[in-house]
Amino acid sequence: MRLLPCILLFAGAIPAFGGSPFTSAQLLAAVRGDLASHFRLEGDFQVELAHPWTPPARSASSWQVVVTEYPAMPMATLYVHCQVLADGDTVDDTTLALRAALWRDAWFSRQPLAAGGVFDPSVLEARRVDILRERDALPAAVGDRSFIFVRQVPADRMLTWQDLARRPMVRKGELVDAVASEGGLLVTLKAQALENGVLGDLITVRNVESRKDIAALVVAEDRVAVRF
Secondary structure, three states: OOOOOOOOOOOOEEEEEEEEEEOHHHHHHHHHOOOOHHHHOEEEEEEOOOOOOOOOOEEEEEEEEEEEEEOOOOEEEEEEEEEEOOEEEEEEEEHHHHHHHEEEEEEEEOOEEOOEEOHHHHHEEEEEEOOOOOOOEOOOOOOOOOOOOOOOOOOOOEEEEEEEEOOOOEEOOEEEEEEEEEEEEEEEEEEEEOOOEEEOEEEEEEOOOOOOOOEEEEEEOOOEOOOO
């Protein structure tokens, strides 16, 4: 994996008083915290050494681990360049090979789910998965009735981002309320949607009286905001 040079963002100081040696556990704790902060990871982030690391053969009153090069992105296998400092002196300058895991709750289906069905957490359950290996997993923090299933999902399967899409609030060919406001004046007219739109989409609608096509912002179910 290509390593990216970076400006020093973190110096993980690990105090070890009374002339204490430095351990692999302390090294991993410092590197894990640095990586979690650098990548802003959410969940239970775990790392372990893929290869043995030999601690410095000395004691110190204060130890630091400074990550000097990060991987491009968090992955199941990471290569991290770091320095170990004992009382301010560099005693090791090395590249660590790490096995990493990021455990988060993801959605699994309790029963078969039909294409076109509205997202419903009551027919799902949350299970912990390692999202560094299951990158398409749909986090349990995601999902509400603004989503629909775009394909059939069998029972007892992990949901992925490919299973969901935003539910159209406006559908092509249907009549919608087009609302225009200026100052204290509010005007509502009927328009025909010329394309599907989810909440926040900018779509084209047609004024059913003037037959003029205008841009409109989807603001609610069968409702758009326009400017005249």
